[in-house]
Each structure stands twice: as structure tokens, then as C-alpha cells.
Amino acid sequence: MKKLILTLCLTAAAATSAAASDEGRIADLEYRIAVLERNGNTAYRPNRSVYVCSVTPFRKTFEAADNNEGLARGKVRRACNAETSAMFCEDRDIRCKRFD
Numbered sequence: 001m002k003k004l005i006l007t008l009c010l011t012a013a014a015a016t017s018a019a020a021s022d023e024g025r026i027a028d029l030e031y032r033i034a035v036l037e038r039n040g041n042t043a044y045r046p047n048r049s050v051y052v053c054s055v056t057p058f059r060k061t062f063e064a065a066d067n068n069e070g071l072a073r074g075k076v077r078r079a080c081n082a083e084t085s086a087m088f089c090e091d092r093d094i095r096c097k098r099f100d
Helices: 004-036 070-083
Strands: 050-055 062-066 093-100
Touching: 004 050, 050 070, 070 093
Parallel strands: none
Antiparallel strands: 050 062, 050 093
């Protein structure tokens, strides 16, 4: 009987500390959500570089922009291939600039 009472007391104490721990974690998470909403969800994306890539076969210039240089190159290549021969739209001819 003494072991049962001792076990119940220890279990109740552990449950109380777990509940307090959960309440603290919930409060911390709610604070973090409020900070993210206040900052417009941009707090964890400080690198906002934009890559502008272009290629000029003959006299027409094709341009595309993206946050990823590879995606910008792909967009330029597809636009160029849609109107000219693929031999004029090779990756070595595409020029990219990074804007911060």
C-alpha cells in the first residue's frame, strides 16, 4: 500500500511539472508566431537576391529573372528556343547578373 501511494505521489508530481513545461513551450511558440506575423514572415529569408539572365541571338533580347540563377537561365533558354534555333540559345551565351 505504501508503494502504491508513493508511486501515485511521484506520478502526480511528474505530471504537474510536465504540464508546466508544456505551458511554457506553448507560450514560447505563440510568441514566435507573433514575431513572424509582425515581420511579414521574412525573418528567416534575409538573402533576397535576384538573378537577371539574358541572351541576344541576332537583334532580339530574351530576359528572365528569378531568385535562383539556374531557374532564370532555364526560363531564358526556353523563351529563346521558342522563337529561334536551339544553337543560338546555348548556356555559354546566356549572361546573368545578380542584384541584391
